[in-house]
Amino acid sequence: MAIKIFIADDHYMVVEGIRSMLLQEKNIEWMGHAMNAASCMAFLHQQQPDVLLLDINMPDKSGIDLCKEIKEKYPEILIIGLSSFNQQSYIQKMMQNGASGYVLKNASREEIVSAIESVINGDTFLSSEASVTMRENKDAQIPVITRREKEVLQLIAEGLINKEIAEKLFISTTTVDTHRNSLLSKFDVKNTANLIKLAAQYNLI
Amino acid sequence: MAIKIFIADDHYMVVEGIRSMLLQEKNIEWMGHAMNAASCMAFLHQQQPDVLLLDINMPDKSGIDLCKEIKEKYPEILIIGLSSFNQQSYIQKMMQNGASGYVLKNASREEIVSAIESVINGDTFLSSEASVTMRENKDAQIPVITRREKEVLQLIAEGLINKEIAEKLFISTTTVDTHRNSLLSKFDVKNTANLIKLAAQYNLI
DNA sequence: TTCGATATCGTGTAAAAACATGATATTTGT
DNA sequence: ACAAATATCATGTTTTTACACGATATCGAA
Secondary structure (H helix, E strand, O other): OOEEEEEEOOOHHHHHHHHHHHOOOOOEEEEEEEOOHHHHHHHHHHOOOOEEEEEOEOOOOEHHHHHHHHHHHOOOOEEEEEEOOOOHHHHHHHHHOOOOEEEEOOOOHHHHHHHHHHHHOOOOEEOHHHHHHHHHOOOOOOOOOOHHHHHHHHHHHOOOOHHHHHHHHOOOHHHHHHHHHHHHHHHOOOOHHHHHHHHHHOOOO | OOEEEEEEOOOHHHHHHHHHHHOOOOOEEEEEEEOOHHHHHHHHHHOOOOEEEEEOEOOOOEHHHHHHHHHHHOOOOEEEEEEOOOOHHHHHHHHHOOOOEEEEOOOOHHHHHHHHHHHHOOOOEEOHHHHHHHHHOOOOOOOOOOHHHHHHHHHHHOOOOHHHHHHHHOOOHHHHHHHHHHHHHHHOOOOHHHHHHHHHHOOOO
């Protein structure tokens, strides 16, 4: 019985590339692709693949959030994260949200096929480069911040000062200050400049 | 006479995707691909394509720098920039460095073919999305900053305070302050947080 | 060669952020 | 139901940034 594959990626070249690579595989059935999160969910509502190749950057929603939603609704679908960035924080989040594997977009045909076979067998598959990254930076975690902290963080990045943030969120300036210091502490940085730089690197703003 | 195409991109899926899309085109000759800047230059040393599809992010060198080098050495090669990011600053830089076109990686087969035909005819081709971006943000230019200002900017982003920056660069804190205020003014922002966010977006840090 | 941009330094003030200490209500997960 | 995490608020001090006004030396391009 052929393995049913579906892919969600907004880069048509990537979709076409994978399709072309998998075309020659006899035991793989290509179900199609979606270019955004919404149409991916719509497709899954109709029919479910065995393996879903999921891009980490979608126009309407992050692949990380989408991954979580899909696993909640369709726990039987095996998800393989797909990304250009070999960034440990992404890999970790995808795995935390239920992904079974993670491959980079510079993967070879063999790597893709192995990834699919691995997750079908219940194993976890990480691109060689990705797993090296995980081992190397396992202490450089992406901080876990709360919703409110993220809101404050984004307003800080937009250049608002505490008073303005307080007014916007209908809270007192001291509360904003508390969130601020909590962010500095969680990111383990000394000041706002460093905080914003890291937040940008983690794609939080 | 067939148009000779070469592609430099470290994402194998993208290479494969484009190859697959162009396979059916009769008047296009696929010369091959390179996965990094060095092997791209090595190939060009042997033979030259008519059109080079050049990724903006290469492991060993930015596509923007590579574009400039190639046009200096082989001005007759037509270069089409290739990128996942629809970011005005990249597009602009590629064009300044001699590229004839710019397409996003979510481009369709038709778009790629049009791009190749356009540049062969001496026209400039911009992905519809990319050209919209250029028109929209033509006043939101990337600020021109001096070498010294960039140094200071990067140290600010690393979390250093004026006194530390001053010591590192062997200048007084007032000078650092002057550069700082000049940066705020050039970026047209009110505070450091906003400055660093923009600098990160422009890939300056 | 002359002008404009760059880089440097100073004094002083007001605003904002960083940090400490402490406290209470609410939400969330087990 | 209960503990832990989250969100909220207050007061006060020190450090850092933002900004004003001013000034001099250098260097490169017109």
